[in-house]
Amino acid sequence: MADSERKQLRPGLIARDVTTLAMATALVFALQIAMSGLANVEPVTLLILLYTLHFRKKTLFIIYAFALLEGIWYGFHIWWVMYLYVWTVLWLAVTLLSRKGRRHGAFFWAVVAGLYGLAFGFLCSFPYVALGGVKMAWSWWLAGLPFDAVHGVANFVLMLVLFTPLDRVMTMLRLGE
Numbered sequence: 001m002a003d004s005e006r007k008q009l010r011p012g013l014i015a016r017d018v019t020t021l022a023m024a025t026a027l028v029f030a031l032q033i034a035m036s037g038l039a040n041v042e043p044v045t046l047l048i049l050l051y052t053l054h055f056r057k058k059t060l061f062i063i064y065a066f067a068l069l070e071g072i073w074y075g076f077h078i079w080w081v082m083y084l085y086v087w088t089v090l091w092l093a094v095t096l097l098s099r100k101g102r103r104h105g106a107f108f109w110a111v112v113a114g115l116y117g118l119a120f121g122f123l124c125s126f127p128y129v130a131l132g133g134v135k136m137a138w139s140w141w142l143a144g145l146p147f148d149a150v151h152g153v154a155n156f157v158l159m160l161v162l163f164t165p166l167d168r169v170m171t172m173l174r175l176g177e
Contacts (some may be wrong), residue, residue: 014021021058024051025065032066040120040151045113046158046166048087052094054170063087078131082124089123091114106163114156121148 028047035042045065051059067083074080097112098104121144128137 005088014022021055021061021065024055025062025069027071028062028066029069032055032070038154039160040117040147041154042151042160044087044160045090045116046162048090049094049109049113049159050163051167052091052168053098054174056095059091060088061174063091078127081127085126086120086123106160109163110156110159113159114152117152117155118148120151121145 024047028044028051031043031047048059048063051062055062064084067080067087070083071080093112093116121141124144125137125141128140
Protein backbone atom coordinates (compact mmCIF):
# COMPACT_ATOMS: atom_id res chain seq x y z
CA MET A 1 0.00 0.00 0.00
CA ALA A 2 1.42 3.38 -0.96
CA ASP A 3 1.99 6.09 1.66
CA SER A 4 -0.77 8.23 0.17
CA GLU A 5 -3.28 5.36 0.41
CA ARG A 6 -2.16 4.57 3.94
CA LYS A 7 -2.68 8.17 5.06
CA GLN A 8 -6.13 8.28 3.47
CA LEU A 9 -7.28 5.17 5.31
CA ARG A 10 -6.30 6.35 8.78
CA PRO A 11 -4.22 9.32 9.92
CA GLY A 12 -1.72 8.98 12.74
CA LEU A 13 0.38 6.01 13.72
CA ILE A 14 -0.13 2.64 12.10
CA ALA A 15 1.02 -0.73 13.43
CA ARG A 16 4.26 -0.59 11.45
CA ASP A 17 5.05 2.85 12.88
CA VAL A 18 4.40 1.68 16.44
CA THR A 19 6.61 -1.37 15.92
CA THR A 20 9.41 0.69 14.37
CA LEU A 21 9.30 3.29 17.13
CA ALA A 22 9.22 0.57 19.82
CA MET A 23 12.26 -1.15 18.30
CA ALA A 24 14.10 2.17 17.99
CA THR A 25 13.32 2.93 21.65
CA ALA A 26 14.48 -0.51 22.74
CA LEU A 27 17.71 -0.09 20.78
CA VAL A 28 18.58 3.29 22.29
CA PHE A 29 17.69 2.06 25.81
CA ALA A 30 19.61 -1.22 25.53
CA LEU A 31 22.71 0.43 24.06
CA GLN A 32 22.67 3.14 26.71
CA ILE A 33 22.58 0.51 29.45
CA ALA A 34 25.22 -1.63 27.72
CA MET A 35 27.59 1.34 27.58
CA SER A 36 26.73 2.76 31.02
CA GLY A 37 30.07 1.61 32.42
CA LEU A 38 31.80 4.21 30.26
CA ALA A 39 31.05 7.57 31.87
CA ASN A 40 29.39 9.89 29.33
CA VAL A 41 30.21 7.70 26.35
CA GLU A 42 26.82 6.78 24.97
CA PRO A 43 25.09 6.26 21.62
CA VAL A 44 21.92 8.10 22.64
CA THR A 45 22.87 11.39 20.97
CA LEU A 46 23.83 9.59 17.75
CA LEU A 47 20.60 7.63 17.63
CA ILE A 48 18.30 10.51 18.59
CA LEU A 49 19.95 12.63 15.91
CA LEU A 50 19.52 9.91 13.27
CA TYR A 51 15.97 9.17 14.38
CA THR A 52 15.13 12.87 14.08
CA LEU A 53 16.49 13.00 10.54
CA HIS A 54 14.52 9.92 9.50
CA PHE A 55 11.41 9.85 11.70
CA ARG A 56 11.00 13.61 12.24
CA LYS A 57 8.16 14.33 14.75
CA LYS A 58 7.71 10.65 15.55
CA THR A 59 11.09 10.78 17.30
CA LEU A 60 9.34 12.49 20.20
CA PHE A 61 7.60 9.18 20.96
CA ILE A 62 11.03 7.53 21.17
CA ILE A 63 12.43 10.29 23.39
CA TYR A 64 9.64 10.14 25.96
CA ALA A 65 9.42 6.34 25.96
CA PHE A 66 13.20 6.24 26.48
CA ALA A 67 12.92 8.71 29.38
CA LEU A 68 10.17 6.61 30.94
CA LEU A 69 12.25 3.42 30.61
CA GLU A 70 15.26 5.18 32.15
CA GLY A 71 13.12 6.24 35.11
CA ILE A 72 11.79 2.74 35.59
CA TRP A 73 15.28 1.20 35.30
CA TYR A 74 17.30 3.68 37.38
CA GLY A 75 14.55 5.19 39.54
CA PHE A 76 12.81 8.53 39.27
CA HIS A 77 14.76 11.42 40.72
CA ILE A 78 15.76 14.97 39.79
CA TRP A 79 17.90 13.71 36.88
CA TRP A 80 14.77 12.21 35.31
CA VAL A 81 13.19 15.66 34.96
CA MET A 82 16.18 16.59 32.80
CA TYR A 83 15.54 13.68 30.48
CA LEU A 84 12.05 15.01 29.79
CA TYR A 85 13.51 18.05 28.04
CA VAL A 86 17.21 17.57 27.31
CA TRP A 87 16.67 15.10 24.43
CA THR A 88 13.85 17.27 23.11
CA VAL A 89 16.36 20.14 22.88
CA LEU A 90 18.53 17.92 20.65
CA TRP A 91 15.48 16.96 18.57
CA LEU A 92 14.59 20.62 18.13
CA ALA A 93 18.15 21.60 17.17
CA VAL A 94 18.40 18.82 14.56
CA THR A 95 14.93 19.64 13.24
CA LEU A 96 15.86 23.29 12.78
CA LEU A 97 19.27 22.51 11.27
CA SER A 98 17.78 20.07 8.74
CA ARG A 99 14.83 22.20 7.63
CA LYS A 100 13.88 22.58 4.00
CA GLY A 101 15.55 19.35 2.96
CA ARG A 102 19.08 20.44 3.84
CA ARG A 103 21.36 17.41 3.97
CA HIS A 104 24.51 17.73 6.04
CA GLY A 105 27.40 15.30 6.22
CA ALA A 106 28.95 13.38 9.07
CA PHE A 107 31.38 16.14 10.04
CA PHE A 108 28.60 18.71 10.42
CA TRP A 109 26.56 16.39 12.63
CA ALA A 110 29.69 15.39 14.57
CA VAL A 111 30.24 19.05 15.44
CA VAL A 112 26.58 19.43 16.46
CA ALA A 113 26.78 16.28 18.61
CA GLY A 114 30.08 17.40 20.16
CA LEU A 115 28.68 20.81 21.06
CA TYR A 116 25.56 19.16 22.46
CA GLY A 117 27.73 16.91 24.64
CA LEU A 118 29.64 19.95 25.91
CA ALA A 119 26.35 21.73 26.68
CA PHE A 120 24.68 18.68 28.23
CA GLY A 121 25.61 19.49 31.83
CA PHE A 122 24.49 23.09 31.44
CA LEU A 123 21.16 21.96 30.01
CA CYS A 124 20.77 19.48 32.85
CA SER A 125 21.49 22.09 35.53
CA PHE A 126 18.11 23.84 35.21
CA PRO A 127 16.19 21.65 37.70
CA TYR A 128 18.84 22.47 40.30
CA VAL A 129 17.79 26.12 40.17
CA ALA A 130 14.41 25.07 41.58
CA LEU A 131 16.02 22.64 44.02
CA GLY A 132 18.74 24.85 45.51
CA GLY A 133 18.96 28.11 43.60
CA VAL A 134 21.25 29.47 40.92
CA LYS A 135 24.41 28.88 43.00
CA MET A 136 23.59 25.19 43.31
CA ALA A 137 22.90 24.87 39.57
CA TRP A 138 26.08 26.78 38.74
CA SER A 139 28.27 24.64 41.05
CA TRP A 140 26.65 21.42 39.80
CA TRP A 141 27.37 22.41 36.21
CA LEU A 142 30.96 23.51 36.90
CA ALA A 143 31.73 20.30 38.82
CA GLY A 144 30.54 18.31 35.81
CA LEU A 145 32.57 20.12 33.13
CA PRO A 146 35.20 17.33 32.85
CA PHE A 147 32.37 14.87 32.19
CA ASP A 148 30.85 17.24 29.63
CA ALA A 149 34.22 17.38 27.87
CA VAL A 150 34.30 13.57 27.67
CA HIS A 151 30.69 13.58 26.52
CA GLY A 152 31.42 16.12 23.78
CA VAL A 153 34.50 14.29 22.48
CA ALA A 154 32.76 10.91 22.60
CA ASN A 155 29.72 12.30 20.75
CA PHE A 156 31.98 13.84 18.11
CA VAL A 157 33.91 10.60 17.53
CA LEU A 158 30.84 8.33 17.56
CA MET A 159 29.03 10.60 15.11
CA LEU A 160 32.04 10.94 12.83
CA VAL A 161 32.56 7.16 12.67
CA LEU A 162 28.98 5.84 12.74
CA PHE A 163 26.77 8.53 11.19
CA THR A 164 27.31 7.68 7.52
CA PRO A 165 26.91 3.89 7.75
CA LEU A 166 23.88 4.12 10.07
CA ASP A 167 22.30 6.85 7.94
CA ARG A 168 22.70 4.62 4.86
CA VAL A 169 21.11 1.66 6.66
CA MET A 170 18.18 3.75 7.86
CA THR A 171 17.71 5.19 4.37
CA MET A 172 17.72 1.70 2.85
CA LEU A 173 15.21 0.46 5.42
CA ARG A 174 12.95 3.42 4.75
CA LEU A 175 13.10 2.83 1.00
CA GLY A 176 12.07 -0.78 1.58
CA GLU A 177 8.78 0.23 3.23
